[in-house]
Amino acid sequence: MVVEGAGMDRYREGGSDGGSGAGRDTHRVTSAIAFSFARAGADLLALRDILLASPAPGGALLRDLSRAKGYDHAAKYLDGVWRRAVRVTGESAPIRERRDAMAALAERRIMVETFPWDRQAGQTDRANLLHRLELCERAGGFDHEVSQRQLALGIGVGESTVKRSDLRLEEAGWLWRAEKGGAGKSSKWVLGKPRKRSADVVSPVDPNRQVGHEAPGYLDGVNRRHTPTTTAPPPSGSPAELDFRLLSDLMARDAFRARGLGKTAAEMVAALALRDGQTAVELAASTRRHRATVHARLAPLVEHRLVVKVGELYYLADGLLDAPAKRAEGSRLPSWRPVDRWDDLASDLGLFGSSYRQWCLYAFDRISADEVYRRVREHVRPARPANELTEQDWEFMNSWSSEGADWVVSA
Known part of the structure; x- marks a missing residue:
């Protein structure tokens, strides 16, 4: 990144810091370089010489800041970034090989499992992170590549539910998107650490402080709060005890x-x-x-x-x-016929095949979208095509969409 400028787009496009414009890009790229220098045991003078005094491509954004606001302002900003990099790298062990990465992933898994996830949204967020952790453990690092549709199939929810979950996790700092996906390409994500939150944010429901449901099938309509005498309530923020x-x-x-x-x-x-x-x-x-x-x-x-x-x-x-709780190793296609006791249970409930139908729906949707954009690309365009679809392209797509329904069904 410093010598050739490679990899800068990853930090400029990803992240969840909420910033915008050149200042956001400068901060992300400069922070990434500063953290690497701190990991390697370099000092601030070496970092300042590389980014401010040399023509290295990695310091171009910081040098633009120096020309816009002065050298002293850029040097003071770099000092703050360096202090944070030294503090954070000193608090965590460096990752030099796969064994270090697996140890860091194990620490992150404990953090996810012991976090007091609240309500149904927290249940979905936890499942989202657990699925991502499995992908990271197979890859051997915090970087992973997955689409929101693959996540929806992996945790048994809809695509819109996964999108809302990703937004919540990005906002909380659990993950950030390094590269946005496109046609035929999944997004690239990086697992992060949650930002510190106050105790008032998480207010779990205490299951032992309610009466009125004292036995299965008993409901008296009363929802009083009391302090039980037989079983003490779990402490606030206590983690779930699950496999x-x-x-x-x-x-x-x-x-x-x-x-x-x-x-x-x-x-x-x-x-x-x-x-x-x-x-x-x-x-x-x-x-x-x-x-x-x-x-x-x-x-x-x-x-x-x-x-x-x-x-x-x-x-x-x-x-x-x-009974196996996973489909065959290496298979990305959900089962289309019962293979174990869980599938037999789903058949009794009338739900077996839901994942397979969802997979087929996503597959047909991808085929339909690819065909739409192929026909748009082949459509007559101006001599200099714009980056965005023109009004003429949108009219063409809207006119074709009603005709494309029959094509999707036949496909």
């Missing part, structure tokens, strides 16, 4: 989609996989869900013989986890 790798595998299964057992049922299976034999109150604490929600989700689990109730304790059915 997160199993949870990540189950989230994409058809049986745990919204119209089936639901994501909370998958969490309870993951909680019992980690510690079998729990009461409903303990499951509420383990999953960090309301006790009424736990009772409602336990009923279908017992009905479909996934969970067995003995007295007041719940256990996983024998051999339940022997």
Whole structure:
């Protein structure tokens, strides 16, 4: 980046700092170079000579700042960037080989698993990050390439849900987009660390502070708060106690989609996989869900013989986890016929094939979009085509869209 200027577009296009214009680009590129110098053990004078005194392409943006606001202003700005780089690099171990990267990923996984994710949106955000962590662990670094449609299939939700989740995670600092994807190309992402948040931001629901749902099927309409005498409430911000790798595998299964057992049922299976034999109150604490929600989700689990109730304790059915929770290694196509117990369960619920139909819908959508843009490119254009589609192009696309529906169905 310093000598040849390669890789600068990655920092200029990515990130989630909310800035804009040349100042944002200057800060991202300069910070990346400063962090690399700090990792290598260089000093501020060497960095200043490279970026301000030499004609190196990597310092072009900083030299533009120097010409616009003066050398002293640019040097003072570089001093601040350098101090932050030294402080941050001193707090974390350097990544020099794959083993260091895997150790850093393990630390990040613990951070994701112990974070107090709140409500249904937090449930989706956690599943999003767990799926990305699997991709990063296979790649051996924080960089990964995935499209939002692949994520939607991977965690068993819709594409619009994934888009909202990505926006929340980018805003919180959990990840940033290094390169935006396009036709036939997925976006490139980098996992980050969340920004420090106050305790008031996360206000988890305490499952042990509600009465009125004291037993399955009992509802008296009262929603009073009280302090229980038998079981102490978990501390505020306590993490969920789940088998997160199993949870990540189950989230994409058809049986745990919204119209089936639901994501909370998958969490309870993951909680019992980690510690079998729990009461409903303990499951509420383990999953960090309301006790009424736990009772409602336990009923279908017992009905479909996934969970067995003995007295007041719940256990996983024998051999339940022997069924594979992942599709065949290397296969990107969801199963189109039942292959294990989870698929049989989805068939009983009338949901098997949802992932396959979603995959087909996305595939046809890609084919349709590629055909549209191919015909637009072949359409008559001005001598100097604009970067954006012209009004004439949009009229052509709108006129073709009604005709293209028949073509998509036939394809």
